[in-house]
Amino acid sequence: MKLIAHTDGGARGNPGPAALGVYITDTDGRPVKEHGRYLGHATNNHAEYAAVIDALEHAKELGADELDVYLDSELVVRQLAGQYRVKDPGLAQQYMRVHNLRLGFRKVTFTHVRRENNKDADRLVNQALDRHAAE
Numbered sequence: 001m002k003l004i005a006h007t008d009g010g011a012r013g014n015p016g017p018a019a020l021g022v023y024i025t026d027t028d029g030r031p032v033k034e035h036g037r038y039l040g041h042a043t044n045n046h047a048e049y050a051a052v053i054d055a056l057e058h059a060k061e062l063g064a065d066e067l068d069v070y071l072d073s074e075l076v077v078r079q080l081a082g083q084y085r086v087k088d089p090g091l092a093q094q095y096m097r098v099h100n101l102r103l104g105f106r107k108v109t110f111t112h113v114r115r116e117n118n119k120d121a122d123r124l125v126n127q128a129l130d131r132h133a134a135e
Contacts, residue, residue: 001063001064001065001066001112002026002064002065002066002067002068003024003025003027003032003059003062003064003066003067003068004025004026004027004029004067004068004070004108005022005023005024005058005068005069005070006017006023006024006069006070006071006080006118006121007020007022007023007048007051007052007054007055007066007069007071007072007111007121008020008051008053008071008072008118008122008124009021009045009046009047009050010044010047010118010125010126010129011042011043011044011047011123012088012129015042015043017040017041017064017127017129017132018038018040018041018044018046018049018129019036019037019124019128019129019132020035020036020044020047020048020051020124021035021036021122021124021126022034022036022049022051022054022055022058022124023035023120023124024055024058024059031114032056032062034042034124035054035058036124036125037054037128038128038129038131038132042067042078044073045091046090046091046094047125047130048071048075048076048078048115049071049095049097049098050094051071051079051081051121051125052110053098054111055067055069056101056102056104056105056108057101059105060101061104063132065106065107066106066108067105067109068109068111069108069109070090070111070113070117071110071111071112071113071118071121072112072113072114072115072117072122073112073120075118077110077111077112078112079091080095080098081110082090088092091116
């Protein structure tokens, strides 16, 4: 089964309060999972990687063997494609986690999209940040 995931991560302040958003649909565009989670104090890049990790984990739980991931972080997409090196030790750990999770799928793709084409995932990030701020 193939699923489509839109992921986003963000930090207010960078670093600062951070959250992730994962919006997963079937190939017909029907939502199958919406997930937003507060991460604590982190950078944008750490939040972006955390979102990809959550998307891979949720897709596997949903029974996917193929996953197309769309995210608005060009850096993360290029790192996952092997075009850029991962120099930050914390990001390197997350990179390896993504690599290991990918092995559980027949096929995984990562595609950079413009922010305006990632609104559902962005909405989930902001909802998680706003929920935490209200607590």
